[in-house]
Amino acid sequence: MEYLHAALSEALRLYPSVPVDHKEVVEDEVFPDGTVLKKGTKVVYAMYSMGRMESIWGDDCREYRPERWLRDGRFMSESAYKFTAFNGGPRLCLGKDFAYYQMKFAAASILRRYRVDVVEGHPVAPKMALTMYMKYGLKVTLTKRDKTKL
């Protein structure tokens, strides 16, 4: 379950379900780095881009590497201001824990019964929208696992 949590987080880092979000400044504010924000300013932040920035995730930021979330085999969470897929602060996604539960439940239910192989040559591409989709879906082959080996 530690590795699955890491694998799901890594997938959301590279393919966040909400790729772009925006906020409006309600009163004049100054960020810690000195950036001045005037009331009424619209601020857009892109989770999709932030998940792929070397300055945030290092040289291997484009690689899918669940191990980056593990220390001695245990899942280590990141700051919500670094891993922004669920937003952060007072407006952090209320369903975050539930979402992980659902994703793990679905993954475990399928993987326990089937081996899953992506069809060779199938184009895997994101479709940007308010929430992100797979442009061509995901074609896979399911092979039933041998029950006696479970």
Ligand code: HEM
């Ligand atoms: C992988 C799955 C999910 C992702 C990536 C995700 C992401 C997000 C993000 C980025 C926001 C902030 C939106 C904003 O402030 O503009 C948000 C808010 C929210 N999410 Fe999720 N979400 C997920 C699943 C869920 C589920 C399963 C539920 C409910 C069962 C849920 C309930 C909510 C609610 C109620 C808010 C509003 C929180 C607030 O504004 O105070 N989310 N989510």
